[in-house]
Amino acid sequence: MTADLVVVGAGVVGAAGAYFASLAGLRVVVVERGALAGGTSSAGEGNLLVSDKEAGPELDLALYSQRIWREDLGEHAGLWEFESKGGLVVAASEHGLASLRELTVHQRRYGVEVRDVARAELRDYEPHLSDGLAGAAFYPQDAQVQPMLVVAHLLRLAREAGALVRTRTEVVGFLRDGDRVTGVRTTGGDIPAGAVLNATGTWAGGVADLAGVHVPVLPRRGFILVTEPMPSRTIRHKVYAAEYVGDVASSDAALQTSPVVEGTGSGTILIGSSRERVGFDRTVSGKAIGTLAAKAIALFPMLREVRAMRTYLGFRPYCPDHLPVIGPDPRAPGLWHACGHEGAGIGLSAGTGKLIAQALAGDGPDLDLTPFAPDRFPEPEEALR
Amino acid sequence: MPDTYDVAVVGAGPAGLAAAVESAAAGLGVVLIDAAGQPGGQYWRHYDENHARPDDRRGHHGWSTFTRLRERLDALTATGRIRYLPGHQVWLVTRDENGAFTLQLTPTTSTRVDGAEEAGLSRAETARALILCPGGYDRQLPIPGWDLPGVMAAGGAQALLKGHRTLAGRRAVVAGTGPFLLPVATGLARAGASLAAVVEANGTLGWLRDPVGAMSVPGKGVEALQYAALMARHRIPYRRGTVIREILGEGRVEAVRIARVDRVDGRLAGPEEEIAADLVALGWGFTPSLELPLMLGAETRRDVDGSLVVVVDDLQRSSVDGVYVAGEATGVGGAALAVAEGRLSAVALGVALRRTPESSRRAVVAVIGRLSREIRRGRRFAAAMHRAYPVPVAWTRWLSDSTLVCRCEEVSYGDLVRAHRDLGAEDPRTLKMLARPGMGWCQGRVCGFATAEISACLSRRETTAEDLRPLSTRSLAVPVTLGELAALADDLPGN
Numbered sequence A: 001m002t003a004d005l006v007v008v009g010a011g012v013v014g015a016a017g018a019y020f021a022s023l024a025g026l027r028v029v030v031v032e033r034g035a036l037a038g039g040t041s042s043a044g045e046g047n048l049l050v051s052d053k054e055a056g057p058e059l060d061l062a063l064y065s066q067r068i069w070r071e072d073l074g075e076h077a078g079l080w081e082f083e084s085k086g087g088l089v090v091a092a093s094e095h096g097l098a099s100l101r102e103l104t105v106h107q108r109r110y111g112v113e114v115r116d117v118a119r120a121e122l123r124d125y126e127p128h129l130s131d132g133l134a135g136a137a138f139y140p141q142d143a144q145v146q147p148m149l150v151v152a153h154l155l156r157l158a159r160e161a162g163a164l165v166r167t168r169t170e171v172v173g174f175l176r177d178g179d180r181v182t183g184v185r186t187t188g189g190d191i192p193a194g195a196v197l198n199a200t201g202t203w204a205g206g207v208a209d210l211a212g213v214h215v216p217v218l219p220r221r222g223f224i225l226v227t228e229p230m231p232s233r234t235i236r237h238k239v240y241a242a243e244y245v246g247d248v249a250s251s252d253a254a255l256q257t258s259p260v261v262e263g264t265g266s267g268t269i270l271i272g273s274s275r276e277r278v279g280f281d282r283t284v285s286g287k288a289i290g291t292l293a294a295k296a297i298a299l300f301p302m303l304r305e306v307r308a309m310r311t312y313l314g315f316r317p318y319c320p321d322h323l324p325v326i327g328p329d330p331r332a333p334g335l336w337h338a339c340g341h342e343g344a345g346i347g348l349s350a351g352t353g354k355l356i357a358q359a360l361a362g363d364g365p366d367l368d369l370t371p372f373a374p375d376r377f378p379e380p381e382e383a384l385r
Numbered sequence B: 001m002p003d004t005y006d007v008a009v010v011g012a013g014p015a016g017l018a019a020a021v022e023s024a025a026a027g028l029g030v031v032l033i034d035a036a037g038q039p040g041g042q043y044w045r046h047y048d049e050n051h052a053r054p055d056d057r058r059g060h061h062g063w064s065t066f067t068r069l070r071e072r073l074d075a076l077t078a079t080g081r082i083r084y085l086p087g088h089q090v091w092l093v094t095r096d097e098n099g100a101f102t103l104q105l106t107p108t109t110s111t112r113v114d115g116a117e118e119a120g121l122s123r124a125e126t127a128r129a130l131i132l133c134p135g136g137y138d139r140q141l142p143i144p145g146w147d148l149p150g151v152m153a154a155g156g157a158q159a160l161l162k163g164h165r166t167l168a169g170r171r172a173v174v175a176g177t178g179p180f181l182l183p184v185a186t187g188l189a190r191a192g193a194s195l196a197a198v199v200e201a202n203g204t205l206g207w208l209r210d211p212v213g214a215m216s217v218p219g220k221g222v223e224a225l226q227y228a229a230l231m232a233r234h235r236i237p238y239r240r241g242t243v244i245r246e247i248l249g250e251g252r253v254e255a256v257r258i259a260r261v262d263r264v265d266g267r268l269a270g271p272e273e274e275i276a277a278d279l280v281a282l283g284w285g286f287t288p289s290l291e292l293p294l295m296l297g298a299e300t301r302r303d304v305d306g307s308l309v310v311v312v313d314d315l316q317r318s319s320v321d322g323v324y325v326a327g328e329a330t331g332v333g334g335a336a337l338a339v340a341e342g343r344l345s346a347v348a349l350g351v352a353l354r355r356t357p358e359s360s361r362r363a364v365v366a367v368i369g370r371l372s373r374e375i376r377r378g379r380r381f382a383a384a385m386h387r388a389y390p391v392p393v394a395w396t397r398w399l400s401d402s403t404l405v406c407r408c409e410e411v412s413y414g415d416l417v418r419a420h421r422d423l424g425a426e427d428p429r430t431l432k433m434l435a436r437p438g439m440g441w442c443q444g445r446v447c448g449f450a451t452a453e454i455s456a457c458l459s460r461r462e463t464t465a466e467d468l469r470p471l472s473t474r475s476l477a478v479p480v481t482l483g484e485l486a487a488l489a490d491d492l493p494g495n
């Protein structure tokens, strides 16, 4: 078996890469060590947010992805429960509201649609919001999908376009010709390939190591709470506190919890999510889930009596500069990366997949990939010096 | 910080009662937490004590064991050696850096003992060690029509009968497999229901004849004979090698359609027949409640009956340091075995915590030896019983495309087949994520076993522990309000 492209990792990013590459006519083989969507893509939420991003390359990628979700993938939107419900970012204090307004000024300049929401209008958006909030901003572009269905259907569509998907197969090394990467070695045998895409999310640093290149992707843990089913439209949009944007961009290792509260198609309400850097520790943190619950109640007092059915956790793949890694690796020709999307990989996957397919096909990608270059980080030794 | 107990015993069924009483006897400080309002668990689930009648103990085997344990519990509670918290469910267990366990408790809504001042409060308790005795509940298999009102779990019918003196229907069919169908049937009959049939998927009252079984636990053979006699006295038709094909009715149960099955693998094999009924009680053995052991990371395995159970060593120790497990959660095996395991875990913990005085070392060693032998015998008996009453291998062939597998989320068998075939869901976790079985209110308690078996069967392989784990694991052992969760933010140090 020879492939034009081996995609390592069947998460949302790998699935999007495989889908767009297959559509572009490449012979694609997807290799996944576990089950499809068995990594972080089944351990988070499915928010496609522009609201939480400050101006810069990530916002550019988010806006580009918005277009891909709605245009290129628009015909399939129903398969993965795409819902363009809009996000409401609320500020508790006058001071918070002033910073929020400042953020929106910049965002508008970059093409984000946003409406200022005055205190008196808050209940028109969300009838159950707490008293005493200062105001909000409404982002109509914010949308949501069911990430596992995205992965499964993109891979199904890729298979229909000729791709092969091999689960329970782990990449354990690379085939090399000098510096060049010419395929992968897996627990199920070697697969020669013209190009290999490292889409292994939080584990991408380890896979890069196998090729002798340094890509610093680290885990940032997050918990989510799921409530019992509620009547539909109890909570109508994605609602979160303005402090969330600061938490997302933060490099602090300590626990941060700014809840995003949203209803789902099945009636449950999702409350996510905390952020903390504790390695791959899977033990449930009472502090993290307790704080999430407390802050969700602060936004929606009626949630106090609503029961949580479960909590789950995942590890966001993050890089030190909080930007993903997307593009060819000049240190190991033939090796490409699409990883490190941190807390936005579901949203950014569509754009990432399309850009990778364009670049692989030799077309100039729609977006400049320079800010996402794999070799932008100092080598570990340099970093120590 | 509240007092730290030497041991927290979770569950006051046969295993937990024995564990708590024996722990206190070994000199340990004990807190005993149980979801039910009264001690006894599912075996000794008895009438509300405050309104009991003398003949209420009928239908209870091992009543004297229970009364003895109960008296000791009362005495030890009165002297403060055991703190007994009925009506409380443990929903989260965490561990601090010193290895102490914190258990979060939520009050249950079930009936409570009068004057139990503990009831009604959320609270946390801490302990140095745990003896988990969470028991189990009826195992269910989906069949067409099982979501109709009037269909219940066998244990549910029994519980209504024992706990509330409520007769759940007038004309009943008890169906599934295993010897526990018999006490349910005779109990219903004694309460005045007419028993249309006991529908047993497997061949015979095999365990009566099984030499290993009968020899291992003599009392058991006697018990079974008594039930057989009761069945005869109430003239209850016992249909062997037969299953319910479909439950029929408009808006509620009106009849069942039964069919004979192949003796080897349970494939439908015979003519069908309709039986009128307004109550259907179903039971296919038991599913151990593993939320707490799994939450703590205890190793598990698949037992002879196909259930996921906790791996314990010969002193009831799980793979997690300081966590002992006894009773149904280590393997379904009946009340007597549960009592022996509860005792052994307590005695072993007493030794581990060095509370056993030098003078009684020898006696303790003898007790451990005796209990270990009893447990080994009990396990052999249980294995023989499970082999005589397996869930038929071909049961998934009884399903039709529209049969609901997950009632909470209304996921049909066809939905699972499609998620497997079209979307590539090769294992139960992926099935759950793509088709939503086990995502609803019960979080897979009812459909978890069935989903695991269906998934394995669709992938043409045997069910493994790996298949069972994802739908047995629950991050919160029971749902709690966000208000209760929020209290954690203040109480716990950051971690």
Ligand SMILES: Cc1cc2nc3c(=O)[nH]c(=O)nc-3n(C[C@H](O)[C@H](O)[C@H](O)COP(=O)(O)OP(=O)(O)OC[C@H]3O[C@@H](n4cnc5c(N)ncnc54)[C@H](O)[C@@H]3O)c2cc1C
Residues within 6 Å of the ligand: A008, A009, A010, A011, A012, A013, A014, A031, A032, A033, A034, A035, A036, A037, A038, A039, A040, A041, A042, A043, A044, A045, A046, A047, A048, A049, A169, A170, A171, A172, A199, A200, A201, A202, A203, A207, A221, A222, A223, A224, A272, A273, A274, A313, A314, A315, A316, A317, A338, A339, A340, A341, A342, A343, A344, A345, A346, A347, A348
């Ligand atoms: C709590 C939480 C909430 C989140 N909420 C959102 C949100 O609302 N919106 C959003 O856009 N994003 C969100 N995210 C982030 C998002 O989930 C991730 O960015 C995204 O899933 C990453 O996708 P991926 O495909 O890169 O990685 P993954 O989904 O982890 O896929 C990588 C795959 O690679 C496989 N793999 C690893 N090593 C190997 C190997 N050697 N061989 C073969 N296969 C291998 C893994 O098994 C895995 O399946 C959230 C994350 C968390 C934790």
Ligand SMILES: Cc1cc2nc3c(=O)[nH]c(=O)nc-3n(C[C@H](O)[C@H](O)[C@H](O)COP(=O)(O)OP(=O)(O)OC[C@H]3O[C@@H](n4cnc5c(N)ncnc54)[C@H](O)[C@@H]3O)c2cc1C
Residues within 6 Å of the ligand: B010, B011, B012, B013, B014, B015, B016, B033, B034, B035, B036, B040, B041, B042, B043, B044, B061, B088, B089, B090, B091, B133, B134, B135, B136, B154, B155, B158, B180, B183, B184, B223, B289, B292, B326, B327, B328, B329, B333, B334, B335, B336, B338, B477
């Ligand atoms: C209808 C029926 C008939 C039976 N007939 C017989 C028979 O004839 N002979 C025989 O030997 N066996 C019989 N059994 C089986 C017997 O009941 C069990 O083997 C025995 O009860 C198991 O004891 P246990 O202590 O392990 O669990 P259980 O009796 O199930 O007790 C567990 C207790 O733990 C509590 N609990 C669980 N989780 C939590 C939590 N998170 N927080 C707080 N509390 C919790 C439960 O509420 C329960 O009170 C029968 C069972 C049924 C249902």
